[in-house]
Amino acid sequence: TAGITQAPTSQILAAGRSMTLRCTQDMRHNAMYWYRQDLGLGLRLIHYSNTAGTTGKGEVPDGYSVSRANTDDFPLTLASAVPSQTSVYFCASSDGDSNQPQHFGDGTRLSIL
Amino acid sequence: GQNIDQPTEMTATEGAIVQINCTYQTSGFNGLFWYQQHAGEAPTFLSYNVLDGLEEKGRFSSFLSRSKGYSYLLLKELQMKDSASYLCAVRDSNYQLIWGAGTKLIIKP
Numbered sequence: 001t002a003g004i005t006q007a008p009t010s011q012i013l014a015a016g017r018s019m020t021l022r023c024t025q026d027m028r029h030n031a032m033y034w035y036r037q038d039l040g041l042g043l044r045l046i047h048y049s050n051t052a053g054t055t056g057k058g059e060v061p062d063g064y065s066v067s068r069a070n071t072d073d074f075p076l077t078l079a080s081a082v083p084s085q086t087s088v089y090f091c092a093s094s095d096g097d098s099n100q101p102q103h104f105g106d107g108t109r110l111s112i113l
Numbered sequence: 114g115q116n117i118d119q120p121t122e123m124t125a126t127e128g129a130i131v132q133i134n135c136t137y138q139t140s141g142f143n144g145l146f147w148y149q150q151h152a153g154e155a156p157t158f159l160s161y162n163v164l165d166g167l168e169e170k171g172r173f174s175s176f177l178s179r180s181k182g183y184s185y186l187l188l189k190e191l192q193m194k195d196s197a198s199y200l201c202a203v204r205d206s207n208y209q210l211i212w213g214a215g216t217k218l219i220i221k222p
Contacts, residue, residue, distance in 0.1 A: 040214055041214055042211075042212030042214045045209060090155060090156070099163060101158035101161060102210065104156050106154070106155050107155055
């Protein structure tokens with residue numbers, strides 16, 4: 001079973017360029033999340049979606065946008081990348097019940113130069 | 114503000130027992146999760162506590178005291194493959210996870 005698939009695995013991007021990180025899940029989970037993970041810090045929530053057609057802002061949403069057109073896909077877009085967005089990005093999903101864990105994709109390592 | 118505190122790094126010996134502590138101050142509490150993350154990989158779910166007490170799952174156990182804002186993860190019979198970071202996360206009143214920075218566990222032979 002695939003679970004959650006993220007693409008690309010890694011990317012080097014010039015500052016000012018745009019980039020979309022892809023995330024697809026095949027578990028029919030209602031909720032999906034985007035986090036960034038930086039050295040010495042906990043995972044920080046960028047955006048989330050509780051169900052298809054809805055999205056919400058997390059702790060660090062500035063510079064990022066998301067869409068949730070269907071249950072399976074939750075892309076994250078950087079409209080104009082800046083070096084501070086260099087990070088490892090994880091997509092996660094859960095079936096929405098409060099006692100259910102989030103399941104993570106393998107991450108995208110993004111470097112902005 | 115919301116805060117999750119864990120030790121940055123711990124070292125233990127293969128075959129021994131180690132306890133990783135987590136203290137939290139969050140706006141509301143709707144459960145606490147422990148995850149394992151090997152270097153360069155995704156976090157994977159280990160345990161969930163919502164009521165006070167101990168949850169045992171094989172070599173791993175997790176304890177919660179809501180009144181003290183405290184949890185620990187207990188790892189028994191340590192194996193080299195247990196070398197990883199262990200992440201504590203609390204679900205707050207908005208049902209979002211607040212994450213600690215993680216504890217890097219180093220296992221020595």
